[in-house]
Amino acid sequence: MQHIADAAAALATGRISAASLVDAALDRIADPGGEGARAFTTVHAEAARAQARAMDALRHAGRAPSPWAGIPVTIKDLFDEHGHPTPAGSAALKDAPPAAADAPVVARLKRLGFVVIGRTNMTEFAFSGLGINPHYGTPRSPWDRRTGRIPGGSSSGAAVAAADHMGFGGLGTDTGGSCRVPAAMCGVVGYKPTARRVPIKGVLPLSPSLDSVGPLARSVACCHLLDAVISGEENPAPLAPRGVAGLRLGLPRGTFLTEDMDDTVAGAFQGALARLSAAGARIELFDIPELAELPVVNATGGFAASEAWAWHRGLIAAKGGQYDPRILARIRRGERMSAADYIDLAQHRARLIAAIAARTGAYDAVVTPTCPIIPPAIPALEPEAEYNRVNLLLLRNTAVGNFLDRCSISLPIHRPGEAPVGLMLTGEAMADAALFATAAAVEATLAPQ
Numbered sequence: 001m002q003h004i005a006d007a008a009a010a011l012a013t014g015r016i017s018a019a020s021l022v023d024a025a026l027d028r029i030a031d032p033g034g035e036g037a038r039a040f041t042t043v044h045a046e047a048a049r050a051q052a053r054a055m056d057a058l059r060h061a062g063r064a065p066s067p068w069a070g071i072p073v074t075i076k077d078l079f080d081e082h083g084h085p086t087p088a089g090s091a092a093l094k095d096a097p098p099a100a101a102d103a104p105v106v107a108r109l110k111r112l113g114f115v116v117i118g119r120t121n122m123t124e125f126a127f128s129g130l131g132i133n134p135h136y137g138t139p140r141s142p143w144d145r146r147t148g149r150i151p152g153g154s155s156s157g158a159a160v161a162a163a164d165h166m167g168f169g170g171l172g173t174d175t176g177g178s179c180r181v182p183a184a185m186c187g188v189v190g191y192k193p194t195a196r197r198v199p200i201k202g203v204l205p206l207s208p209s210l211d212s213v214g215p216l217a218r219s220v221a222c223c224h225l226l227d228a229v230i231s232g233e234e235n236p237a238p239l240a241p242r243g244v245a246g247l248r249l250g251l252p253r254g255t256f257l258t259e260d261m262d263d264t265v266a267g268a269f270q271g272a273l274a275r276l277s278a279a280g281a282r283i284e285l286f287d288i289p290e291l292a293e294l295p296v297v298n299a300t301g302g303f304a305a306s307e308a309w310a311w312h313r314g315l316i317a318a319k320g321g322q323y324d325p326r327i328l329a330r331i332r333r334g335e336r337m338s339a340a341d342y343i344d345l346a347q348h349r350a351r352l353i354a355a356i357a358a359r360t361g362a363y364d365a366v367v368t369p370t371c372p373i374i375p376p377a378i379p380a381l382e383p384e385a386e387y388n389r390v391n392l393l394l395l396r397n398t399a400v401g402n403f404l405d406r407c408s409i410s411l412p413i414h415r416p417g418e419a420p421v422g423l424m425l426t427g428e429a430m431a432d433a434a435l436f437a438t439a440a441a442v443e444a445t446l447a448p449q
Contacts, residue, residue, distance in 0.1 A: 004168045004222045008067040011059065018052040018059070018070020018115065025072040025117055028166045035164060038139040039157040041077045042084065043118040048072065051115045058113075069113025073226070074161045074170030077119045078126060079103045080202035088204045089122040089154075091135045092319040103202025105171060105213050105230040112229060117167050120157030124327045126173060126206045127308060129181045129395040130381060131156030134324050141185050141375045143420050149375035152185030152394065154178040158216045159186035169217030169226050175206045175304060177370075177398025179214040180410035184370035184422025185394075187412045189443075190216045191223040192398075194407045194430050197231045207307040209346075210402045220411065220440045227432070240433075244441040245280030249425075250363035252288050256397050261372040268421040269369045272413045272446055279445045283367070290355050291400065297348045298403075300341045301333040309334025326387060353404050353429075361428060364438045368397050370410040370422030397424060407432045409439045413446055 001007055001016075010016040026045055029036035036043070055070035064070075075081065078088040080099035087093040102110065109116065121136050123129075131153030132138045139160040141149040151160050155172030159182035162169055172179040174192040183190025195212035205211055215226035221239050228236035251257075251273070261269075277283050300306075308331045320328060360366055371394045381387045401408035406429055410422040425442065427435030 003219050004068060004071060004217070004225055007071050007168060011070060012067060018055040019049065021070060022048050022052040022072050022115055022117065025165070025167050028164055029118065035139045035145075035160050036166060038137040039121055039160040039164070039166060040074075040118045041087065041089065041121050041136050041157070044116060048115050048117045055113050055115070064113060066112035068225070070115060071113075072115045072117040072167045073109060074118055074120045074158055074167045075106055075109075075116055076155055076158055076170070076172050077122050078173065078204040079106050079119075079171060081106055081116065081119070084119070086204055088126065089124045089133050089136060090323070092315055092322040099202070101202070104199045106202070108229050108232065109171075114229075120155070120161055120170055122156055122158075123154035123178075124324045125204070125308070125312070125331070126154040126175060126178055127304070127327045127330050129153050129177055129391050129398075130387065131182060131185070132378065132381065132387075138378055140378070141420065142187060143375065148378045150185060150378055150381065152182030152371075152375065155182050155190070155216060159183055159188055159190065162186070162188045162216050162218055169215055169222050171226070171230065172214060172216050173203060173206070174212050174214050174398075174402065175210045176402050177395045179216055180370050180398045180408060180422065180424060181394050183216055183410040184412070184424075185375045185420060187414065187420040188216055188218055189220055189223050189412070190214065190410045191227055192401060192408045193227055193231065193432055195402075195405060197430070197432060198227070205307070205311055207304040209303040209307060212402070220409070220436065220443045223409070224436045224440075227436075239440050240437055242437045242441050243280070244276060244445045247276075247281040247364045247438060247441060248362065249276070249281055249283045249365055249367040250360055251283050251285050251367055252291070253285055254287070255291060256368040259372070260393055261369065262374060264374050264419050265369050265372055265421050268413050268418075269423065272423050273367070276442065276445055281445075284363075286359065288356055288359055290352050293348070293352065294400065294403065297345060297352070300337050300345075303345065305330065305334035306337040306342055306345075307334070309337075326384065349403060356404055357428065365425040365427050365435060368424050368426070370397060370424040372397065374419040374421065401426050405429050407435050409435060411439060411443055411446070415448055
């Protein structure tokens with residue numbers, strides 16, 4: 001059973017029970033030949049089974065809180081969950097006190113009866129796009145597990161869990177690409193909403209100016225539903241369909257397409273564009289010269305380093321030796337930023353948001369590869385220089401959407417069995433509904449034949 005809608009239909013007709021859905025997910029997690037031990041930091045096995053039985057009883061009595069009651073989902077290890085600590089993939093917070101309340105996004109899932117089956121692994125404190133974690137292990141991308149390829153980060157476990165059917169989807173966070181990069185590396189769908197639509201209260205922060213909470217799942221429709229729930233829609237409606245014919249997709253020249261892109265990504269991306277064009281989409285090259293300013297604007301560390309340092313400085317003073325040294329070094333960059341640097345950065349951001357919105361407003365979405373490379377082998381990233389180079393490369397395309405306060409989605413476009421490649425569609429701020437409709441049309445057109 002692939003999608004949330006499939007599970008909901010089967011539950012409604014009695015063809016399946018919530019208990020069996022949860023048991024199947026737990027069996028996948030517990031499989032000694034699978035990735036469950038690395039994909040999760042905590043599994044709520046007994047609690048999940050009890051909640052599933054409760055949802056089955058409520059449905060039998062005609063009192064199920066929603067059509068999705070009893071469907072298992074996951075949450076990233078940085079969401080507050082009542083009665084559980086929030087370690088955020090770190091050793092420094094392994095003894096953190098349990099959260100007094102659920103984060104609002106978690107509470108919204110539970111209110112509709114979704115069963116939180118466990119907490120997924122992540123890059124420590126969400127500060128890398130690779131998904132490598134020396135404390136809890138690094139889950140491997142579903143592709144080429146014999147070699148051991150990175151899952152992408154920071155929502156690494158969420159992507160692996162979705163790909164391996166350890167639940168029907170999960171919540172991640174995206175500050176520079178942390179939903180979309182692992183989605184691309186693992187062959188699933190990852191969504192970054194317009195940040196202000198979804199509350200970040202109860203979410204351990206990386207950079208509140210950039211942080212957003214989004215879903216990872218196996219289809220656009222699944223992500224659309226989970227996004228509707230966590231953004232507070234009372235009665236989420238099905239995704240409104242539209243055709244691909246007549247879509248106007250903007251294809252930016254320059255960095256996104258020409259620098260450091262491997263042949264596999266280039267081939268899959270050009271093939272996807274050809275299929276979309278043949279189906280009636282209008283794909284138009286255009287320029288965004290302002291993007292050349294981003295490396296200069298962020299040269300002092302950007303919002304992520306400065307805001308992470310503000311949150312972490314006390315913990316680093318007490319437990320800095322327990323941090324992954326690579327993550328610690330990235331956070332410490334913020335120590336050198338001045339208040340004047342931060343103010344300049346905020347002003348530059350506002351100017352670039354306005355300037356680039358004027359260039360992209362005519363398009364249904366901007367289309368690019370999500371990442372310019374396929375997942376590298378984990379051992380290849382042991383050298384620090386290579387770790388940093390590949391991290392910047394994976395985040396290069398995705399981080400633009402966070403800086404510009406956009407909504408953005410990554411869709412898998414590779415054939416089954418091939419190396420995973422993601423296609424990214426980026427919409428305007430607060431145009432999430434339109435982007436989902438566009439993404440569904442693109443997904444249907446590019447579905448494996």
